[in-house]
Amino acid sequence: MNHDRVNINQSPISCGVLGINRISSDIKDVLYAIATHLYHPSRGAPAAFIIASDLYGEKTSTSALMNEVDRSSFGEITSSSPEDNPKTGNTIVVYTWKINHTSFKEWYSKQRVERLAKVGA
Numbered sequence: 001m002n003h004d005r006v007n008i009n010q011s012p013i014s015c016g017v018l019g020i021n022r023i024s025s026d027i028k029d030v031l032y033a034i035a036t037h038l039y040h041p042s043r044g045a046p047a048a049f050i051i052a053s054d055l056y057g058e059k060t061s062t063s064a065l066m067n068e069v070d071r072s073s074f075g076e077i078t079s080s081s082p083e084d085n086p087k088t089g090n091t092i093v094v095y096t097w098k099i100n101h102t103s104f105k106e107w108y109s110k111q112r113v114e115r116l117a118k119v120g121a
Contacts, residue, residue: 016048023061035108056082
C-alpha cells in the first residue's frame, strides 16, 4: 500500500512481516500511516515485524522513524551490522522493528480521535 508518507509492502517471505520505504520526513504522519495500515477496522490481523533499510551513519527519515519508535516505546528496534551494497557501493543497514502492538495501537486510537475531531470541527 502506498501512502503519501510511506510505502508499505507485504513481504514475500512471511505474512507477519511488512517492508517500508520512501519514508517522509514528517515522522508523526508516517507513524499514523503505518498504524492505519495495521489497525484500521477494515484490516485483518497486523504484522509482527516491519523492516526497512537505509544508509548507515546518515541522519535520514528512516533513522528518525526508528529513533521515534524506540523513544515512544512502540517496539524494539534492532539493526544489522553495516554492509556495503554491491549494487550502489553505499554502506547500508537493515532495521527490524518488533512492534509493541499495545502501545502503538493505543497511540493510534488517540491520534485517530484527535484527527477525526479536527475534520468535524
